[in-house]
Amino acid sequence: MAEPIRLGAADAGELLTLQRAAFLTEARAHRSFDLPPLTETLGELAAVLADPDVVTWGVRESGRLVASVRIRLRGEVGEVGRLVVAPDRQGAGLGSALVKAAEDRLPPQVRVLRLFTGELSEGPLRLYARLGYAETGRTPEAHYHLVHLEKRFR
Numbered sequence: 001m002a003e004p005i006r007l008g009a010a011d012a013g014e015l016l017t018l019q020r021a022a023f024l025t026e027a028r029a030h031r032s033f034d035l036p037p038l039t040e041t042l043g044e045l046a047a048v049l050a051d052p053d054v055v056t057w058g059v060r061e062s063g064r065l066v067a068s069v070r071i072r073l074r075g076e077v078g079e080v081g082r083l084v085v086a087p088d089r090q091g092a093g094l095g096s097a098l099v100k101a102a103e104d105r106l107p108p109q110v111r112v113l114r115l116f117t118g119e120l121s122e123g124p125l126r127l128y129a130r131l132g133y134a135e136t137g138r139t140p141e142a143h144y145h146l147v148h149l150e151k152r153f154r
């Protein structure tokens with residue numbers, strides 16, 4: 001994988017396109033097109049990218065943005081979100097490598113990472129389990145449940 005780079009507000013348009021393309025499979029699996037990654041507006045995404053409490057990483061291949069993940073820093077907790085890989089680049093190890101790279105680059109106060117995903121997201125659930133994330137609970141969401149996962153690493 002190419003070295004991850006920090007993304008900022010100027011990358012919002014490109015990231016919105018990547019995010020919408022990547023989350024289409026999740027929308028279909030959960031029979032919901034109102035998933036936050038699909039309804040997030042360009043303005044909201046630009047604001048997150050400019051937020052100093054959120055670190056957003058991206059991977060570019062020949063200039064093209066092909067993967068991203070963001071981590072919101074809340075004291076000793078890092079909230080991982082919006083892990084996305086371009087549909088034509090999935091299954092080549094980019095998603096796993098990017099999460100690992102983001103973990104390696106966390107500020108030292110972060111001791112636990114949390115994230116959630118839909119219960120029907122079989123691929124992501126396998127990926128997070130392989131990376132050491134364990135389920136802590138489930139919460140109802142429309143006609144499915146969200147699976148909450150955690151990893152303590154320091």
Ligand SMILES: CC(C)(COP(=O)(O)OP(=O)(O)OC[C@H]1O[C@@H](n2cnc3c(N)ncnc32)[C@H](O)[C@@H]1OP(=O)(O)O)[C@@H](O)C(=O)NCCC(=O)NCCS
Nearest residue numbers: 022023083084085090091092093094095096117124126127
């Ligand atoms: C989830 C997502 C980020 C995973 O990204 P990815 O780059 O495809 O992930 P990886 O390639 O690291 O791992 C996926 C699979 O490819 C396999 N793989 C890993 N390295 C590989 C390689 N070098 N060559 C081929 N396959 C590989 C993994 O074994 C894994 O197999 P699995 O289906 O048994 O889990 C991507 O599918 C995506 O964007 N999905 C839509 C958005 C989403 O669901 N995000 C997460 C919601 S919280």
